[in-house]
Amino acid sequence: MQADATALAQAIAGGRTTSREAMQASLSASSAWESLGAVAYRDADKGLTAADAIDVLPGDVRHTLPFSGVPTLGKDLGGPFTGFPTTAGSRLMARRGGLVDSDLAKRFRAAGLCLFGLTTSPEFGLSLASEPAIGPIARNPLAPDLSPGGSSGGAAAAVAAGIVAIAHATDAGGSIRVPAACCGLVGLKPSRGLMPAGPHFGNHLGGIAAELVVTRSVRDTAAALAALSGNARGPFPPVEMQKQRDGRLRIGVLTDTGADHPTDATRQAVIEEAARALEATGHQLVPISFEAVHGMASASRRAFVDIVCLNLADTIARFDLDAGKTEPLTQAVIERGLSLSAQSLWQSLNAMVLVSRDLWRLFDDIDCLISPILSSAPCPVGSFPSDHRDTDLHFERMAAFAPLAAIANASGFPALTLPFGTDAAGLPLPVQLMAPMGADALLLQLAGLLEQDGRWQHRFPIAGWPA
Template sequence: MEAALAAAARHADLGAIVHLDAARGRAAARDPAPGAFAGVPTLVKDLGGPFAGFPMRAGSRLLADDPGTADSDLAVRFRAAGLCVFGTTTAPEFGLSLASEPAVGPICRNPLAPDLTAGGSSGGSAAAVAAGIVAIAHATDAGGSIRVPAACCGLVGLKPGRGSIPAGPGYGNYLGGIASELAVCRSVRDTAAIFAACRGDTRGPFPPVAYAPEGPLRIGLLTETADAPRLAVVEEAARALEPHGHRIVPIDSAALLAAARESARLFAAIVAVNLATLPLDFAQAEPMTRAARDLGAAMTGAGVWRITTDMALVSRDLWRVFEGVDLIVTPMLATAPPPVGSFPTQGTDIQAHFARMTAFAPLAALANISGFPALTLPFGTDKGLPLPVQLIAPMGGEERLLAAAALLEREDRWQHPFAIAGLAA
């Protein structure tokens, strides 16, 4: 914990941490629960949770800076795993960006290249883990917000399938079920361990069905929607699975891309509707947040009902793709992480804002809208930056994702430039 606190101070210019409580962190480290992560320092995202003792402001001046008094079900499991929380990480206002640069600050930067974005909306968590401040940090994903920052920073990010991670204690179907919570990590091993510690008994309407690894997998790959280096690494990752008995088979890429485009549209509408339901005075919100809220407020009941119907159709269409494959490998990002400031929220053109984000991560929202699990990990480098790939599995297929990701990780195509605080380089 002392090493993590020192690293947090040393990397303060990254803007990864928005609230730090050294006393609470030290107290947790003196008496951690005897779980898989006993005594491991961690940070939690300023969006999601809540975690008792830490304010959750969602990157906004609209929410009070008061520490919460109760843990979410997920927070209880984090602590039972032995994780010791000492602060919260930077997120954009209400998670409305694929960069973590809220107007209230700080501006989060990528440890691998500080002039570039660390991604969003879990950018602060990803930057903290990539810089070695902590080895694991809480993150949430409603439209790529675990996977995009992990991809930008060379980390492993699992977006669990709908219903596999608790969303309580008050299960309100937040964001129509598209949001998941877990973590960003430096290894598949740690990702599997935190998923095992947190999964199951979610007390919600989506009981998980586990699909454990079984026999050779049929691998479908999508080599579209990205620049040349990111497309090449998708095929390389799929080929790397072949020596383990898995085989590449053709995929209906047109159907997959159509589902992805529809998912991006639905994600924008769901976020807007959710903002319109929040009992807050948006006068002091960022301009883009106000624009999104206005978009949602203008939507009719029939329009909202249509969204829920269309979400079901996206899930159906993705299931049809999986009739011929067991795992899909895709690009995670279309390009390298762009410079800080590439996703500004000072304007009010909400449609253009969503279009910019979709262009950067065109296949991110598909897993959220469908409810399917997806994972990103680095599988190479380009000019010193990670080349990430995304793996998508059928509902309940997290173990399948983790098993395939572990095989790819063994290829050792990416090395973290920063050691974890407190551990040898």
Template sequence: MGSPSYADATELAGAIKSGTLTCVDAMQAALDACAKQDELGAITHVNPETGLAAALALDQEASVYPERFAQRVFAGVPMVAKDLGGPFPGLPVTAGSRLFTRTGKGEDSDLAERFRDAGLCAFGLSTSPEFGFSLASEPAIGPISRNPLDPSRTAGGSSGGAAAAVAAGIVAIAHATDAGGSIRVPAACCGLVGLKPTRGAMPGGPSFGNHLGGIASELAVTRSVRDTAAIFDVIRGKTRGPYADIAQHPAKTGKLRVGLLTDTGRHYAIESDRAQAVEAAARFLESQGNELISIRWDEMESAVQASARAFGDIISVNIAGLIDDLKLDVRLVETMTQAFIMRGRAMPATVLWRSLNGAVRASRTLWEIFDRVDVIVLPMLAAAPPPIGSFPTDHSDTDLHLERMASFAPLASLANISGFPAITLPFGEDDEGLPLPVQIMAPMGEDKLLLKLASVLEVEQRWQHRFPIAGFPT
């Protein structure tokens, strides 16, 4: 992978391994930055003791077992977990809801164990909307997560707190989840790299097993493609169910067939500068010796529409089942969450079945397109990050809420419903200095191909981070 010209988690880990700073130094700097940037709303819960204990243990390992320490990819790098998803010990999750309290020690998970094995030290939880039901991270219980590039705008959702923390330099890398664009949308809002991995590539056990019927994946938001590639390699594989452990293919070499989705503007109001950035990225890949192939909107339209329907139906029945199974008090959740619960409870099994079959057909449609292209370059966002409050949850119109999200990120849920991997990264900036994101999709098991192409685009350096990483030596 090409080496970016700005600090990232890989560089921070290198500084720690070289002895320029200790793990505890790095952790204390992250904790200080977290306190100093509290108004950003990126982090909803902090446990300094957990973070410092993890950092101290690694400093001790570095002196006693230096070879083991050196093998940890991100040795001593501070991180935050998301307040939704696979749990981390010492960080009890509330899913952004007043239904739960931060009591107990927090559960552990296969995912958290692998983050620790990489040398990452979790000290807090990033802000998420209630149960992840928004593309803005503004839970009623607070805090409101703001975009570091323009605090009047959203950092995205549902991993908005994670993206804000990384973009602001509080941490260099953060755990994130993606069920309908929730890694990629915040990354796109904040000028970061976000990979939604192939279904089955990430561990989901032992207690978070089904991940919304397979549409959700977990990984991270980062400041560089090489960080994403490194954490992907550490976390992936041997998932122990419920989905097949998809084999990863080596990144293809030689001339690639790059598909460019055209004419999306007929159905979605994608701003011209964002559409132009997508075409520019595809043209740049063509200039590197690849073949550019146009993909008409009508070839993908049915899959996009089926994915949107399936996403809305799956999240509705999922939250209804969770509330009923745990016998939780529905009156404690936000109005929009209550509406999704009612929608899920009222949904006939035949309606859900049609949506699930539609999802299967959407996957088949994509497979047929991938018979003639290796990847597809397409928009991530239709517009710049909107102002805070653009995705209100104090009403009960679920169709309106889903439509608002689809209008902002019209091609996000396609990767979740199909199970295919997709990555976003910035490829330029608009007149207001906000990132112009690009999305690339590939067939199942071709995550490394996505990372390879993303690194090619990144080397162009059309985007530079605005804030240094806390504790990074200057």
């Protein structure tokens, strides 16, 4: 049996273990892994109460819940989840009270997931590492001197370490996919409009952001998407997830990553190996030059930077917050947002539209694009410091590490990353799959084929897994 959240839910529903036993194991694991810095906030009582509520349900009801009694963690950014106050990794936001459940949080609970805490995020999600000044510093369980990525780094570290089998995550510029890639997990940034955005109907950073999970298996991601998506109740037109497709698909293969943002040879080679694995299942390979996406990548990164800077500046001003309490880099991001002209913002927003247009044209000739997500192995802890005010340097570092991540956010197209083998140091070799708007099921279908190859094995067991 595959050890993942789906299997743990089946074990709980079938009586092989209980939700309380699984929750107690996750709580113990979170304490044992405290040095990992994955969990920023914990409420054991709420976790046990949620678990007990599952255990008293009739067996036939438990069997209807896709994640019946499975312990989970929210992210300290996004959501929110009632009773789990977020700080967004900042001393500006005191942990008191707790907001009303978002539509997504309600769906988490309805799916049987039992929340007991929040995972570490960088301050306001501004980094591809998860090292907020208020702590804790999230580390990669596969190599603790390395980062698990960001901004959902705490979530990825918790799942890779087995503290939980599934965790909430968000993605505005790669923040689901980069941590998943660093930690050997499956991470899907869903199509724009597929996930709920209520109850407050914020614009989710002009449409570049999405929420879902990081998991250990493609089937867990597919089950989470099925349980949490649809009837989006948000500011963007709802998108229906397309079904899986039969027949021969055209797989675009990014043949190189260009001189501007080179991917190391090992991580480029795994793209070609994964492509050949898909070809062996009957699909057609179509070489795609980096030049076909280089302009889209640059425009997407500019839009990401402008939107996150202006959004944060507006948030600070609208709620009359003291920007002086934030980290130096965050202060500089706020100032950059305040200085952004309307014309510059308009150019970035228009560029996003053109990225979508150009990406649709690319997909006239292919059904899916396979490419790198990271240019190198996970970075050492401290590679994305926030004790300086050079925003250009910071965002350039992010672009160099994940040069193609923001295209999916700017366009709204879905993108998924999963591991496909290991490098010489035993670290995961990830690949990214991207498909047209609404083709999330196609990504899951192809990811499932790659997963069957069995090139990646999780290193740590899931807490609460029945003996």
